[in-house]
Amino acid sequence: MNKPQPPSTSNFIKQIIDADLASGKHKSIVTRFPPEPNGYLHFGHAKSIALNYGLAQLYGGKCNLRFDDTNPEKEETEYVESILEMVKWLGYDYGTALYASDYFDFMYRAAELLISEGHAYVDSQSAEQVQLNRGSFSEPGKNSPDRDRKIDDNLTLFREMRDGQHADGTHVLRARIDMASPNINMRDPTLYRIKRATHHRTGDKWCIYPMYTYAHPIEDAVEGVTHSLCTLEFEDQRPFYDWLLGKLADGGLLKRPLPQQIEFARVNLTYVVLSKRKLIQLVAEGHVDGWDDPRMPTLAGARRRGYTPEGFKLFAERIGVSKANQVIEFSVLEDCMREHLNEVAPRRMAVLDPVKLVIENYPQGQEEMMEVPNHPQKPDWGKRQVPFARELWIEREDYQEVPVKGYFRLFPGNTVRLRYAYVVKCIGYDKATDTVRCEVLADSRSGTDGANKYKVKGNIHWVSVKHAHEAHVHLYDRVFKESLAQGLEHLNPDSKRTIAARLEPSLREARQDAAVQFERHGYFVADSSDASTFNRTVSLRDTWATANSP
Ligand code: ATP
Numbered sequence: 001m002n003k004p005q006p007p008s009t010s011n012f013i014k015q016i017i018d019a020d021l022a023s024g025k026h027k028s029i030v031t032r033f034p035p036e037p038n039g040y041l042h043f044g045h046a047k048s049i050a051l052n053y054g055l056a057q058l059y060g061g062k063c064n065l066r067f068d069d070t071n072p073e074k075e076e077t078e079y080v081e082s083i084l085e086m087v088k089w090l091g092y093d094y095g096t097a098l099y100a101s102d103y104f105d106f107m108y109r110a111a112e113l114l115i116s117e118g119h120a121y122v123d124s125q126s127a128e129q130v131q132l133n134r135g136s137f138s139e140p141g142k143n144s145p146d147r148d149r150k151i152d153d154n155l156t157l158f159r160e161m162r163d164g165q166h167a168d169g170t171h172v173l174r175a176r177i178d179m180a181s182p183n184i185n186m187r188d189p190t191l192y193r194i195k196r197a198t199h200h201r202t203g204d205k206w207c208i209y210p211m212y213t214y215a216h217p218i219e220d221a222v223e224g225v226t227h228s229l230c231t232l233e234f235e236d237q238r239p240f241y242d243w244l245l246g247k248l249a250d251g252g253l254l255k256r257p258l259p260q261q262i263e264f265a266r267v268n269l270t271y272v273v274l275s276k277r278k279l280i281q282l283v284a285e286g287h288v289d290g291w292d293d294p295r296m297p298t299l300a301g302a303r304r305r306g307y308t309p310e311g312f313k314l315f316a317e318r319i320g321v322s323k324a325n326q327v328i329e330f331s332v333l334e335d336c337m338r339e340h341l342n343e344v345a346p347r348r349m350a351v352l353d354p355v356k357l358v359i360e361n362y363p364q365g366q367e368e369m370m371e372v373p374n375h376p377q378k379p380d381w382g383k384r385q386v387p388f389a390r391e392l393w394i395e396r397e398d399y400q401e402v403p404v405k406g407y408f409r410l411f412p413g414n415t416v417r418l419r420y421a422y423v424v425k426c427i428g429y430d431k432a433t434d435t436v437r438c439e440v441l442a443d444s445r446s447g448t449d450g451a452n453k454y455k456v457k458g459n460i461h462w463v464s465v466k467h468a469h470e471a472h473v474h475l476y477d478r479v480f481k482e483s484l485a486q487g488l489e490h491l492n493p494d495s496k497r498t499i500a501a502r503l504e505p506s507l508r509e510a511r512q513d514a515a516v517q518f519e520r521h522g523y524f525v526a527d528s529s530d531a532s533t534f535n536r537t538v539s540l541r542d543t544w545a546t547a548n549s550p
């Protein structure tokens with residue numbers, strides 16, 4: 001299951017790569033995953049990571065992990081570490097992480113080259129004037145009065161900006177392209193701004209910083225990236241991406257072939273938000289218990305909830321890549337997790353809503369060990385011993401005083417099998433002690449000849465009262481009530497419930513990274529903070545749709 005899953009074979013990105021390899025434009029491919037270290041990775045990033053690393057693996061190329069850390073104001077080392085941890089958790093070996101800030105010197109040289117060749121100028125208009133003169137979709141922009149400043153003066157001014165001789169906001173460096181372009185991004189975009197800010201890696205070395213749209217193409221080119229995959233909102237930036245790299249190649253600073261930007265639709269999921277800004281709000285306002293709250297669609301939250309890297313890869317492959325914006329049903333992701341967990345999670349017995357059951361004809365003090373398979377379809381996983389005794393916990397819903405039609409579990413007079421143990425007959429219920437009363441059919445023990453004598457429809461799980469591991473279980477549900485409405489007024493007030501459960505004793509040794517299936521309930525994992533707390537990863541079936549339909 002640890003083998004990398006290549007992205008869907010029908011994807012259009014693959015077709016572009018195939019053509020580039022066939023034509024000899026590239027001998028091998030280089031992709032990259034370029035997070036901005038200004039927040040924690042979310043499920044959308046998992047898709048991007050799986051896509052970029054998946055393509056590199058499929059074609060025997062490589063994928064760079066590069067921090068897009070060119071904006072000094074929002075970035076933090078804490079995020080860098082978390083991102084590294086999560087990429088590793090997803091199972092990708094990123095070798096040495098790269099940092100866009102390592103290319104600041106190169107970016108500066110590139111800017112001087114553009115100035116020297118008349119492709120960039122220092123603009124001393126105020127930010128408002130620049131904005132005003134940019135025009136609109138229907139109106140062309142107006143040339144800045146500084147657009148024809150002499151090359152030498154531009155160079156001098158730009159060096160003074162770098163040397164800290166001008167105040168923040170007094171000048172910017174702009175590309176000299178076309179103020180009448182129908183694409184507003186081509187109307188002399190800003191390349192550099194003056195900003196006295198301490199950078200998490202370069203400290204106070206710089207007081208001018210490159211704009212993202214300038215920095216990003218250069219980062220790709222410097223690293224020899226062949227296919228630069230980004231989300232759809234950058235489509236209008238592609239002409240500038242090509243313009244910039246073309247000018248730097250013409251000037252001898254970059255070698256051809258240049259990287260190609262390819263856009264694909266960002267992943268949106270129902271019932272969650274996938275935007276760092278909105279996720280920050282959930283944490284800051286205390287709607288969840290932090291970044292790694294298992295309800296958060298962050299990878300840190302996912303890991304704690306018990307979602308698996310293999311489940312994410314399956315998801316990335318299943319949804320493929322698209323050119324059109326798409327909203328994926330959250331249940332698609334959950335199904336991927338179930339599919340993987342079904343393969344890897346051993347089965348255990350856990351009673352989540354306990355009521356006591358007493359077997360009145362079973363001797364006081366007697367105990368038996370029952371042999372219970374770890375996975376009913378995988379005999380090679382072996383069996384474990386589970387203690388059985390006179391007093392057991394069962395699920396409250398497995399008993400009905402007056403059975404509804406079609407109910408075949410415990411009610412007075414009915415027989416059921418206590419899974420992997422005996423058949424018992426219900427003889428009543430004692431209100432005073434809230435106890436279901438039963439009698440055991442002594443020759444019905446599972447695995448013995450007598451077991452087949454009894455035909456029962458109900459087959460319920462149990463945990464011995466004396467041996468039970470009492471634990472808290474968090475039952476997580478969707479963060480938002482509405483599939484597409486993502487305002488805070490649509491938060492699901494029941495997204496987390498905590499209950500006191502009774503677990504079979506082997507679960508005392510549960511590990512945080514090892515999923516288990518609680519039979520009939522779903523997949524669970526011990527919480528990272530405390531092994532006697534379990535988190536529900538996902539139920540066995542999608543119950544949301546039925547429970548929430550009008
Ligand atoms: P956010 O909007 O949440 O801040 P972002 O796009 O700004 O996300 P980056 O750190 O810039 O986050 O993203 C790193 C990479 O992950 C980019 O290549 C980006 O396109 C990709 N990515 C981010 N969100 C998604 C998503 N929802 N679906 C697919 N790819 C995504």
Ligand code: MG
Binds near residue numbers: 036
């Ligand atoms: Mg971003």
